[in-house]
Amino acid sequence: xxxxxxxILEVEDLEVAFRIGPAFGIGQRKELLGVAGVxxxxxxxxxxxxxxxxxxxxxxxxxxxxxxQAISAGRIVFDGQRIDDLDARRMKPLRLRMSMMFQDxxxxxxxxxxxxxxxxxxxxxxxxxxxxxxxxxxxxSLVGLSMDVxxxxxxxxxxxxxxxxxxxxxxxxxxxxxxxxxxxAGLDVSIQGEVLNLLNDLRERxxxxxxxxxxxxHVVRHVADRMAVMYLGRFVEIGPTDEIFSAPAHPYTAALLxxxxxxxPDRAKDRIALPAEVPSLLHRPEGCEFHTRCPWAxxxxxxxxxxAVIVGQRRVACxxxxxxxxxxxxxxxTDPPTK
Ligand SMILES: Nc1ncnc2c1ncn2[C@@H]1O[C@H](COP(=O)(O)OP(=O)(O)OP(=O)(O)O)[C@@H](O)[C@H]1O
Ligand code: SF4
Ligand SMILES: [Mg+2]
Numbered sequence: 001x002x003x004x005x006x007x008i009l010e011v012e013d014l015e016v017a018f019r020i021g022p023a024f025g026i027g028q029r030k031e032l033l034g035v036a037g038v039x040x041x042x043x044x045x046x047x048x049x050x051x052x053x054x055x056x057x058x059x060x061x062x063x064x065x066x067x068x069q070a071i072s073a074g075r076i077v078f079d080g081q082r083i084d085d086l087d088a089r090r091m092k093p094l095r096l097r098m099s100m101m102f103q104d105x106x107x108x109x110x111x112x113x114x115x116x117x118x119x120x121x122x123x124x125x126x127x128x129x130x131x132x133x134x135x136x137x138x139x140x141s142l143v144g145l146s147m148d149v150x151x152x153x154x155x156x157x158x159x160x161x162x163x164x165x166x167x168x169x170x171x172x173x174x175x176x177x178x179x180x181x182x183x184x185a186g187l188d189v190s191i192q193g194e195v196l197n198l199l200n201d202l203r204e205r206x207x208x209x210x211x212x213x214x215x216x217x218h219v220v221r222h223v224a225d226r227m228a229v230m231y232l233g234r235f236v237e238i239g240p241t242d243e244i245f246s247a248p249a250h251p252y253t254a255a256l257l258x259x260x261x262x263x264x265p266d267r268a269k270d271r272i273a274l275p276a277e278v279p280s281l282l283h284r285p286e287g288c289e290f291h292t293r294c295p296w297a298x299x300x301x302x303x304x305x306x307x308a309v310i311v312g313q314r315r316v317a318c319x320x321x322x323x324x325x326x327x328x329x330x331x332x333x334t335d336p337p338t339k
Contacts, residue, residue: 012075048210054215067095226239247324
């Protein structure tokens with residue numbers, strides 16, 4: 001009997017606060033919100049992408065979902081079970097069901113462990129007895145590596161091989177959810193394609209759900225069903241990837257998409273340049289937090305925090321969502337200076 005499909009992940013109003021300072025005994029302790037109230041959910045076997053500039057909170061959100069970062073508010077529900085309030089002992093069995101590929105491909109691999117031990121490390125950590133050699137062979141073959149690499153150390157691998165070892169580690173224990181933080185960063189373009197195809201292929205073959213974090217919007221378009229655009233720890237736009245790419249509604253999304261390298265020279269000049277300065281999380285702008293950089297900002301945008309509006313199947317945190325193809329106004333502060 002077909003039942004209602006349970007979401008593999010549900011995140012509600014999630015907040016992560018960091019306490020910082022006082023520096024050198026001077027000043028007060030302050031709190032900043034690395035993630036400032038976000039929500040999304042994910043169906044089994046689907047891919048959700050997180051994009052946004054450096055410091056927008058992508059890794060912090062991923063670490064929170066994976067239980068590596070304590071949260072200060074909100075809920076995380078994995079396969080119908082609330083997990084954000086579990087202690088380490090009760091979280092342990094759930095750790096078998098989700099895994100994380102960390103941002104730095106080589107740095108996240110212990111330098112003194114050989115590939116064979118790295119790919120099966122999770123079994124040892126969890127005290128699961130398997131035929132380690134057979135499992136190493138199975139995992140390496142799933143990620144397109146031969147057994148020749150088992151005795152190598154991470155620094156003896158190419159960037160692409162190190163990424164594949166990272167993928168093998170992530171799929172050990174047959175998880176249902178993988179969180180991949182910048183899975184293609186630092187790789188040559190051709191290798192990026194290979195790693196992406198590998199992830200996509202494994203998602204299909206193993207029925208995995210994935211969260212992919214990336215600065216590369218081509219990656220998003222290629223692999224993600226849904227995506228969210230983060231700014232200062234919030235989602236400014238969330239919805240189906242194809243809708244967002246065909247007509248971004250939040251000015252920040254439009255700027256990010258326009259900054260993506262565009263092969264067509266006629267379109268390249270359409271780039272929407274943003275002032276470089278990203279506000280500090282300790283001094284969030286009043287009202288719409290993007291108003292200090294927004295080429296479409298109006299006089300009163302700094303007055304109130306925008307309620308999320310629905311555009312198509314998206315939620316967009318802007319009082320004046322863009323129409324398809326809209327360009328910044330002529331007097332936009334980001335217009336190139338006149339000669
Ligand atoms: N442990 C911490 N203590 C204080 N602030 C932190 C801590 N970890 C992260 N932050 C801050 O939280 C914000 C979000 O950081 P995060 O690493 O999640 O960003 P990101 O989107 O992953 O960036 P990148 O694209 O550079 O990886 C940043 O301003 C960062 O400085
Ligand atoms: S509310 Fe105003 S400042 Fe904020 S994104 Fe929309 S147009 Fe720009
Ligand atoms: Mg990060």
